[in-house]
Structures are given as structure tokens and as C-alpha cells.
Amino acid sequence: MRESVAPPDDGYFKKRITYEHRGMRFAFDVAHTIFSSFQIDDGTDLLLRTLDIAPTPRRIIDMGCGCGVIGVVLARLFPTADVLAVDRDLLAVRYAQHNARLNGATNVRAIGSIGFESVPADQYDLIVSNVPAKIGDDAIDAEFIRAPLAHLAPTGAYWFVVVSGLNRLIPALGTAQQLRLRQMRKRSGHAVYRLLPTERGGGGAPMEV
Numbered sequence: 001m002r003e004s005v006a007p008p009d010d011g012y013f014k015k016r017i018t019y020e021h022r023g024m025r026f027a028f029d030v031a032h033t034i035f036s037s038f039q040i041d042d043g044t045d046l047l048l049r050t051l052d053i054a055p056t057p058r059r060i061i062d063m064g065c066g067c068g069v070i071g072v073v074l075a076r077l078f079p080t081a082d083v084l085a086v087d088r089d090l091l092a093v094r095y096a097q098h099n100a101r102l103n104g105a106t107n108v109r110a111i112g113s114i115g116f117e118s119v120p121a122d123q124y125d126l127i128v129s130n131v132p133a134k135i136g137d138d139a140i141d142a143e144f145i146r147a148p149l150a151h152l153a154p155t156g157a158y159w160f161v162v163v164s165g166l167n168r169l170i171p172a173l174g175t176a177q178q179l180r181l182r183q184m185r186k187r188s189g190h191a192v193y194r195l196l197p198t199e200r201g202g203g204g205a206p207m208e209v
Contacts, residue, residue, distance in 0.1 A: 012031035013032075015029075016030075041069075047159060047160070050184055051128070053126060060074055060082070060083045062129070063148060066089075067092060071084075071105075071108055072085075075108045081126075084111065116143070125155070129148070131161065132144075144160065145173055159193070160193055164189050164190060171183075179198065
């Protein structure tokens, strides 16, 4: 963490919040209009503490990155990885770029994109997301289930967290599409899922909850 990095000089800045993970300290400057502007969101914290990743990923996407918490933490955990932080909100992109500098995460690049529209057509070893709850079932299916799955490397994994209200939708999508989807952890208010490429198993498999 580089305390010498000043907060953004704009009218949106709200405050600097701190976070600790696996013995590392982080700081994040947040804006009034960006998701989770009071503290690190409980879902984000649950996802980061549940992730179990091996081997070390080379290419990572933080989808719907907000101010960049997940992407920055993963960039510090995996300093040899290339981390792409993506959000449709350009203010979020600005703050994710800033927070990468604040935390010395030189391997993070933040871009604006609606879904995967502007994401390079590569295969990614790890995709992560705190899925927005209010964009509608069809958008969640298209942008936060099908699209990430299509961009995974054959040995990659997509980890995401949802609010408990979406636990009616995610298992239904897993069953209907025969996805290799598993609920990894559940805590009051949130659930973490892992989605694997279907090619790995030669087709779909029953979802494990």
C-alpha cells in the first residue's frame, strides 16, 4: 500500500477504507456513487475468503469491478498474473485504476465495457465477480453466466458471489444448462459459486449444492 498516493481530486471521492487479507493490508478510495462506498461489501469479503485457486492463474478478470477491490487483492496475491478489471461505469474504472496504484498493483488494467463487449477475446484462467442483483434475470444469465463461461480457459474457473435472493435463479440456470456449477460456501445474505468449463467433463453434470 502506498500511503503517499493522494485521494482522487474530484467531487465524487467519499473516503479511504482499509482491508486486510492473508496478512496483507490494502486501502481503497471509494466514491459516493460506486457500489459499497461505506466498507468492503460482505459478499466481496466472503468471495475472497472462499477462493481456492491452483495452479497460479496467468490471466484474471474481475467482472463488474466497482472500485477494484477483488482485482487489486488478486493482483497482489498473484503478482505474475495479468489482471483485467472491467466495469460498465467509467467512474468505477477510474477508481479501480487509482486503487491499483494506491496498492502498488502494477499488474492491474481497468477498462470500461458493457459485459464482455470490450474484453479481449482471450481465454482466462480465473474470472471473478460480485454479481449485481438488480439487473434482471436475463442479463445475469447472459452477462454473468454464459459470457464468463465462454471466456474460460479449458482448465479455468469462474468464481462468483450472489446475494441470497438470487439463490432461486442460479441453481435453476445450472440445472437447465447442465452447468458444472457448485455452491462452495453460504453465509447469511450471500452464497459463493464455482463454475467450471463443461468441456472438462465431456459435457454437463448435475449441479452440487
